[in-house]
Amino acid sequence: MRKTGFGKKIVTISLAVLCLASAGAGEAIVLEFGERVSVGLITPVANNTGYRIWGSKYYPGDVLPQKMEEYMLRQLRGVPRASVESVRGFDPDLWGVNGSSPHNMILQLRLEDLRFRQSDVVGSDVRCDVTMRLYVYDGNYRLLYDTVIQRRDSRYYPFFNDLLKNDPIYWESFERSIGWPLIRSVMDEALADAIGGYNGFRIVGRIVAKAERVDGSLTVPVRRQDLLYHVNLGREDSVRVGDVFAVTRASSVRTIAPETPEIHFPQVVGRARVVFVKGRDAVVQITSESSQAPIQLGDAVSAPLAGRRRGSSSF
Numbered sequence: 447m448r449k450t451g452f453g454k455k456i457v458t459i460s461l462a463v464l465c466l467a468s469a470g471a472g473e474a475i476v477l478e479f480g481e482r483v484s485v486g487l488i489t490p491v492a493n494n495t496g497y498r499i500w501g502s503k504y505y506p507g508d509v510l511p512q513k514m515e516e517y518m519l520r521q522l523r524g525v526p527r528a529s530v531e532s533v534r535g536f537d538p539d540l541w542g543v544n545g546s547s548p549h550n551m552i553l554q555l556r557l558e559d560l561r562f563r564q565s566d567v568v569g570s571d572v573r574c575d576v577t578m579r580l581y582v583y584d585g586n587y588r589l590l591y592d593t594v595i596q597r598r599d600s601r602y603y604p605f606f607n608d609l610l611k612n613d614p615i616y617w618e619s620f621e622r623s624i625g626w627p628l629i630r631s632v633m634d635e636a637l638a639d640a641i642g643g644y645n646g647f648r649i650v651g652r653i654v655a656k657a658e659r660v661d662g663s664l665t666v667p668v669r670r671q672d673l674l675y676h677v678n679l680g681r682e683d684s685v686r687v688g689d690v691f692a693v694t695r696a697s698s699v700r701t702i703a704p705e706t707p708e709i710h711f712p713q714v715v716g717r718a719r720v721v722f723v724k725g726r727d728a729v730v731q732i733t734s735e736s737s738q739a740p741i742q743l744g745d746a747v748s749a750p751l752a753g754r755r756r757g758s759s760s761f
Contacts, residue, residue, distance in 0.1 A: 482527045482528065482529060483529070483751075485528050486552040487515070487530070487531075488533050488534075488552060488554040491511050491556070492555070493508060493510050493511050497560050499615055499616070500615065500617065502616060521634065525752045526752070528641075551585070551590075552585075553640055554580070554581040557578050557629065558578060559577035560574070560629075561575040572623070573598065573599070573624075574598065574628050576625075576628050577595070578596075579595075580593050580640060597632050598628075599627075599628045599631075601624040638752070641751060647751035648751060649748065650746055650747070651683070651746070651747050651748070652677065652746055653730075653742070653744065654675075654677065655675065655676040655743070656674070656675060656676070656743070657729045673732045674721070674729055675729070675741075676729055677691070677747050678726070679747070680727045681723050682726055685720055685723050685749075687723055689719070690720075690749070691717065691747035691748060692717060692748055694712035694714050696712055697712065713736075715735055716732060717734050718731060718733060
């Protein structure tokens with residue numbers, strides 16, 4: 447017996463293939479079968495705060511932009527099906543001159559504010575606030591959207607702590623402080639927003655066949671057999687066992703607006719969890735579906751290219 451009762455949920459994101467260069471805020475960028483994306487990071491990452499972090503007493507220059515750049519590039523290179531490179535300078539007119547190739551998406555990070563508050567009564571209670579601005583451009587260097595990310599954290603030291611009270615502040619001390627982990631978490635949030643969130647990239651496939659019970663290839667109880675389907679996505683598309691896909695079906699409505707007489711959108715009709723995966727094929731088990739629109743062959747499956755896929759979807 448299938449689990450039903452999954453309520454209807456209408457979303458306003460097109461599952462048609464979107465032009466990467468024209469995607470705006472609020473539009474996921476759909477990757478076709480086997481397609482890769484190119485992501486550029488504008489470097490150096492700007493430090494617009496009053497803090498300057500010295501590499502050492504022998505290196506008086508501010509190393510914080512370099513450390514942020516290195517961290518963000520490492521995180522970006524962990525995104526499947528993405529080619530990553532840095533783009534030097536802040537002037538879009540010069541990006542092509544600098545030898546960079548056209549990108550599907552270009553990210554710019556600016557650390558706008560970094561504040562510490564410390565109370566030294568019994569030990570040290572240190573609070574930190576970080577504000578970072580994210581700019582996202584398309585491959586034609588057109589600004590798609592920008593957003594501000596703010597986070598706050600605190601840390602208690604049982605003994606007096608003066609890591610950030612000395613001038614200058616050295617990287618070795620700053621790395622051990624509350625500031626650097628908080629900055630990293632803000633950059634992680636920026637990455638999730640641009641790449642794996644509602645504005646980011648999505649992998650999209652389709653339910654292509656029932657998963658028939660064959661000795662030695664798929665051992666499942668007979669009572670669960672009608673919940674299993676093949677999808678045309680696999681390990682090469684960054685799919686892993688345990689990933690949860692949103693299952694959608696194309697729908698359309700007519701409007702009274704002359705400029706948009708018809709609107710196309712998918713309806714989420716269920717969820718499916720990956721139970722078996724190969725290079726270009728995966729088997730999913732239906733975990734929930736709409737009682738009014740049971741899942742069927744031809745329905746689309748989708749998930750963020752990066753970010754959390756287990757137990758939830760960004761729809």
